[in-house]
Amino acid sequence: MNDSILQQTLHRIRPTDKTVSDAVTAHLNDLTKPPGSLGRLESLATQYALITGAPELSLPRKRIYTFAADHGVTEENVSAYPKEVTGQMVLNMASGGAAINVLGRHAGAEVFVVDIGVDGDLTDADNVITRKIRKGTANMATGPAMRKSEAVKAVEVGIQLATEAVQDGVTLIGIGEMGIGNSTAAAAIIHTLLPCSVNDIVGRGTGVDDDGMKRKAQVIVKAVSNNRPDADDAMDVLSKVGGLEIAGMTGVILGTAAAGVGVVVDGFIATSAALVALRLCEDVHDYLFFSHCSAEQGHGVCLEQLNIHPILDLGLRLGEGTGAALAMNLIDAAVKIYNEMATFSGAGVSGKQ
């Protein structure tokens, strides 16, 4: 890694300023409810306030980036769907018909679809941001998924998009993905960076059967054995067994944290991107909202290892940013609670005995 945009971004990331915490807690405790009785809504409001650095909150302006890329590892027959679905779903998202479009509208969030590595030409498509680094990764079972320089470029795409969003006035960014084969890549990253066995972390993805699960596990073992990703070098792991959309999401996290803005992480694949970001700079932690626990079995294992309690647990396993959109809705609710509730003194309500 040269002293690149990536390095500059990592140097700009600072922990949130905890000094506003007392003022935020005092305000929450002055609202007409028993202290702490709104549970997660109160902690979400607090985290959001710490990120903004001010005890007065505005309703977030929300944008979701959904990164799409293909995976050479699909050659190993690790997915229930053909790889063509990646590009087809990009077009579906571009025309507003995918789940993320529906849930983005529901949450009042813009949804931007980014082709960062689809194995096909989507340049004619409207509503697709083209930032293709390469046409999908190589098959990690037989060699590195991509060059480290390509992984850095993909991360920098994410950093740049995060920067653009913040310049546009966005104050809460969600990340999601689409990429047939990417639950295998995410599992390989997590297996390498955390003490999780391959069997604990491999799941059904879009719906493979038991044999498919076995193939995924074998492919990961082979990929790790062949590529020897260095667990102390997250960019090495990302390039050897990761994916372009995962790198893009890592970049959004870094760029968002560097700009002092919060980022809502979607499910299993997005969590692998967050894990890479955390290894590159652990201070990004303060900026991360983990939206939900996926039905993909490795996600709960991974979140537990990271000591993270996600906001929702709805059995989702779609990705795209769908869980992030739903969690954004709850962050909105938390900010509204913070801003709109009456205080004990204002409403003439007696306090605790």
Next chain:
Amino acid sequence: MNDSILQQTLHRIRPTDKTVSDAVTAHLNDLTKPPGSLGRLESLATQYALITGAPELSLPRKRIYTFAADHGVTEENVSAYPKEVTGQMVLNMASGGAAINVLGRHAGAEVFVVDIGVDGDLTDADNVITRKIRKGTANMATGPAMRKSEAVKAVEVGIQLATEAVQDGVTLIGIGEMGIGNSTAAAAIIHTLLPCSVNDIVGRGTGVDDDGMKRKAQVIVKAVSNNRPDADDAMDVLSKVGGLEIAGMTGVILGTAAAGVGVVVDGFIATSAALVALRLCEDVHDYLFFSHCSAEQGHGVCLEQLNIHPILDLGLRLGEGTGAALAMNLIDAAVKIYNEMATFSGAGVSGKQ
């Protein structure tokens, strides 16, 4: 019980028509996502469709009834807040400053506050529906909380309000409550109707300390011992150790189910009302959405006994209908997914291999 409105309502409740289930599942599986990958959103859409009885869905029109009442058992010093707070919070809700107002607005739900038994005169207050049965219950530690005839009347208030809502075009009703002392009453109901020990079911309510928890447990043991509620007669239990707001919520559930409309149950106290409704007519089950698992320790125990997996788990312990409002938002999301997503054929996306 005479052959009252209550009896007539119970006779009108039917299980939902499961024949639309196949059409609903077929539509969900035709949407551009792996089958089942939107987890709880898909099951919520299915339940909502079964309740409406049609495979075409409209976005719910939503109303929340928040019932307020006082509890004579507060004489036993079982709450962290003085009983005056019940009436004060009704006024706060009537002026739009309580958490339920904020979250009702967030969910696009009307919030109606009902004085069904506050120990005070609120007839001059705007925006309060006055249906007072009596000025709070009697102290259940020393005698029955109310007469059975009063409990029936309170249930019938709920039935009537549910009927009015349905006449107004409401298609999804939420229930919540406000009543200092009511976590003691709810615990007494649940302890009587389910095989839950007093210590498992008693919690901190609005925030009592360890001594307060002990007092609550002792009071419940005393109330059950003195009143001998008949576990085979849910109305007997409701009248002897229950509360007026709990009875009102039971009535809404019955009236809503009888009208073929769904009802969203809030937290611990609302679940005790649902338990009474289930004992009066188990077919109401099909119409119930259990919104969340409360931080009140007895709630998880009770839901587990009932084999219910609530939608959210956000550490809420406020009541008022706040969890119901948040869950309504997810039911809306589920209906939007059902209505707005593209199909595989429509979007030109390949299916499973």
